[in-house]
Amino acid sequence: MHPAVEQIRQYLQLIALQFVQHPEQAELRVAESPQGDAVRFRLILEKTDVARIIGRNGMTASAIRSLAKAAGEKNGIKVIVHMLSHEEAAEQA
Structure with missing residues (x-):
């Protein structure tokens, strides 16, 4: 994992824990492209926390995504951040 991706992951975890009421149910999934030039973060939360x-x-x-994208662009990585509930994640799987 690229060091910048790890920093963005830590940033998203920190932010998510500040906003949510059920941090024990928060889940952050990371998927990097095979070329390493793009990464997708899926922040999966309780429905009320979404x-x-x-x-x-x-x-x-929008602010969270903008900061994550800016950090990625600084390192030449395209960053996509999705925020969804456990139910929405199950439907997409």
Whole structure:
């Protein structure tokens, strides 16, 4: 794992734990592209916590994504951050 990816992972974990009420159910999945130039983070939370982390009009989620993308761009990595509930993750699997 690229050191920048690990730093972004730690950042997302820190932020998620600050916003959610059920941190024990929070899960962060990381998927890197085979070329190593892109990474996708899936922050899977309790349904009520998803609303908290998205924020009013999506402003909180937008800020979190912007900071993660900026950190990735600085290191030449495309970063995608998804925030979804356990139910939504199960449907996509």
